[in-house]
Amino acid sequence: MITILTSTLCGVVLLYYLSKLAWRLLILWRARDPISKYSRLPIPPGDFGLPVIGETLLWAVQGSRFNSTRREKYGKAFSTNFIGKTMVKVTGPEYVKQILTADYDTVTTIWPTTIQRVLGESSIANSVGIIHKQRRKTFLKAFTHAALNSYIQQMHKLAKKRMKMWAETQTTPLVYPETKEMTFDIAFQVLLGMNFKNEDERLKLFKTFDTMITNLFSLPYDFPGSGFRKALEARKVIHSLLDSHLKEKRKKVREMIDEGRAAADSSDDAVKNALHFILEYEMTQHSRKLKRADEDIVEHVIEEEDEDRMLSDIELKETTVEMLFAGYQTTSSVLTSAVINFIRSPHVFHKIEDELREFGLLSDNVDDLVGQVGTTNNETPVTAPPATENISVIIDNTIPVPRVEYLEGNSGSSEDTLNNNSGLNNNPLKFDGSQGDDDRNGPELTLELLSKMSYLEQVMKETLRIMPPILGGYRMALKTFQLGKYRIPKGWTIIYNIRDTHEAEWSEDMEFNPDRFSPENWKESRESRFRWIPFGGGSRICVGKEFARLQFKIFVIELVRTFRKLEFAKGKPPPMFAIPFLHPTDGLPVKLTRRKSSTTNDINCDAESKKLK
Template sequence: MSYPFPGTDGGACWVVVASLVPTALCLIIWKLWNMHNHSLRDMKCSLPLPPGSMGLPLLGESLHFVTMGANFYRKRLKSYGGVSKTNILGNPTILVLGAKNVRKILMGETSLVASYWPQSVRTLMGEGTVSHSEGPTHKTRRKSIVKAFNHAALSSYLLESQDIFRFYINRWCRQGTVLGFEECKKLSLRFACHVLIGFQISEKELGQLIELYAVFSDGLFSIPLKIPGSGFHKGMVAREKLMEKIGEFLDRRKEWSGPPDALTYMMKQSEEELSRKELKEVAMELLLTGHVTAGSAACSLLLYLGRNREVLDRVVEELRQHNMYDDVGGLTLEQLGQLKYVSNVVKEVVRIAPPVGGGFRKALKTFELDGYQVPKGWTVAFSIREAQEQSDIFPDGDKFDPDRWDDMTMEREHFFPFGAGRRVCVGKELGKLMLKIFVVELAINCRWNLLNEYPVIEEMPVPRPVDGLPAVFSSLQKLEI
């Protein structure tokens, strides 16, 4: 018998060869991956790429991004500073942290960057949504929906908003112990259905929508592979069911004779006639942004007010000063505008726990950030959460302190929980209004004890307590529903 190498055991040699070949292939693939990423830099620009890691071939650092959530940004900030490079969700990406840099990105719409979301988000949301439309289509749709959030429209939403909040607060007090996050999602989805879309739905249908949106939201930032059992595949299944449900609600909406809603305002002002598919996608987007982000912000209010009893006492004091504590009648915009401390509370909640923690853009041209190049065509991912929490103008940025807003003179440069520039959240005034009403109704009608004042917070896609925020509610007075 002959052996492949003189004086050696053939079997042992083949074991060595078999182990070396995969290792060599991995090294070659890794080298080619790094060469490919390096070639993506703009060679016409003398500035270097930011520091960072591009991760594994093809996958990049997508798994870390999806599993670590906000901690991914924090780790990058600690390791590489305010600007770094990576590869996530299939795209070479520049991560942008720090208030000055994030604001530059937000204000650079159409000049430096264009609106962009990962493929998983675009596919699940659909191209007919306002946030994903571009150019003239985006301008037209945004112009029409802005009318749904002007002073007159906001005034028309007040009474129904109060009724919804009181109904849920009363129910929480009757139940005693509730899961704050789950209840805030129900409250905000009911609010979105009635005030934004004009849907009148049953409690059973509300529960079905919440379950579908939970699966849908979990799939938004995922690897866009339709593998059965994956987050993206589950999200697509949930999307199909949501579109079917929303279609049913739209048909039923013709029979709804309640107060004006945002969708009605939008359709009256629209210069284009939306197809049924586009209308369903717009409704799905309004319901998503109107309850997922709003529910998260409402839950954060419960958490920080429950943890800081002295803040709630200050709210009560302000309401008494304006003769609003004992009057549970209809609020007006003018009354809410007088409540400076309530406004401070809302600002502080969305500063420390912004319901939308960040976003994505696409570089339209190569430009500079902190001495590094951001190459044309690369994705730009920015973090609002870290920018606001670690800004120099917010001493002790991780501390909940509504009083900090009394002396704030530069908030525009460092505070953008609803975005900024051309893509600023069109419903931000309604969002702030909803939170102010919620604070007032909580202060007037109930008290609550958190069973865990310092829960673990999962921050993607929105901040939410892992334990659901269990709390015990008790009524201060009999509510009139």
């Protein structure tokens, strides 16, 4: 009996290793490219796992340790395979720079089928070559210095509304879903210039938009009740809404152009939005082309026809939805991470207070700053868990293969919980302009003022360093090319990992320390550009990165001006989940102490007063 068991075990082990060897040889045979000048270079070291499933099971078990253990074993570039998809994972500025700055004919961006279908083929993310360049050029007009400066007043007002609601409610503010709603409001009002008739209309559109975004990372199967079907149906609703809105916007922009008026010079907030700037640029360029045609400069017009043509309605709708998507959950993820770090590192919160005082944005006499709150002469010391307390982060628990399910199971249920328990559902904001218009004194926020607040900039960079909202990005090799000392075969997927790059560059020092980005410790240069990559890099660097920076700074300023103490309502940091964006699984219930007079009771938002379903 023992002999039979031993023989069977030996047979299983032998079959295991033989199957792995056969699978590896098959992959290497397929990776041959005899006509390439790089054919003699080795591919990055690694393990391709078992036939078909690759290393999927190991990744599922190890989670975030999968990358770190292989990086220690193989280096900053290693090969692997997930569900039959062979890929290379790269970490570190030298490799990331080469991937992000590669020519259009070397690598191309790739996205899951669901994202391609929902966002659309016309989106910037799904565009390539000259079309990608042209669309980036057009949409960058919405994020010029003048455009950004014109958004600040509206963004500031919406941030103040949200903080006032947090301060006045007796229920638990769940930071992640609340900041999602705030970034939604900013996206639709500041980016699109869309105003809501009432709260019901706003909440209905928010739920529709959130359904679409949440189901972007679902299985690509279109049947009733599927996540993909829900996303497609939500897309139809939003596109239908955009039809009438774009028609009105085009008419308004045309009238202003004919009158010789520019949005940046207007005092009308209704025209100070990203969509207006984009349409203004498009129509102006088109008018100039027609003028050149009238002057018989026909040859020049023909050469520029493809580059200067106006976007069609479907192209504009798809790129607009993409713009909304980019400024929604990624931003709310970062704002939530900032709150977590402020609670864990109260000294950072106090240093922000000091900088706000320096620039006249915070006064020890709170009557000078918040008319209805009162004064406080002696701030109560902040008590919070030690800064060294760990946050449990499931940081790489997603199958990094296009066209597969990202969200089903673990993350989906937490998202549903968050959406159903948003503080706004019980405490609706009124869109009558009454909230957020307090009696605060101090200088008006401008880009010039914000650029002088160096510590706030350091806080933003450090938040994005240790808790970037997305894991990384995908590329596909269009031809065999050299990466360092290795050969990347045509057709292989390349994944650059943002968090791993940050960890490796700072020797896995994940303590929250904004001073590492002080002028003495951090120099902006070509050498440092790819050490810190939360916005990506190269020709596909985030179009709206300056808009995201602006949202972060305005949110933090209002948070600190409104509250003097932040605490974890459950007494400890929440577990974090990274799919599809880094977020706390419980929504991050917090206990807040408002800036107040000594005779006013604290407004404590106790976590136990609101149960998560």
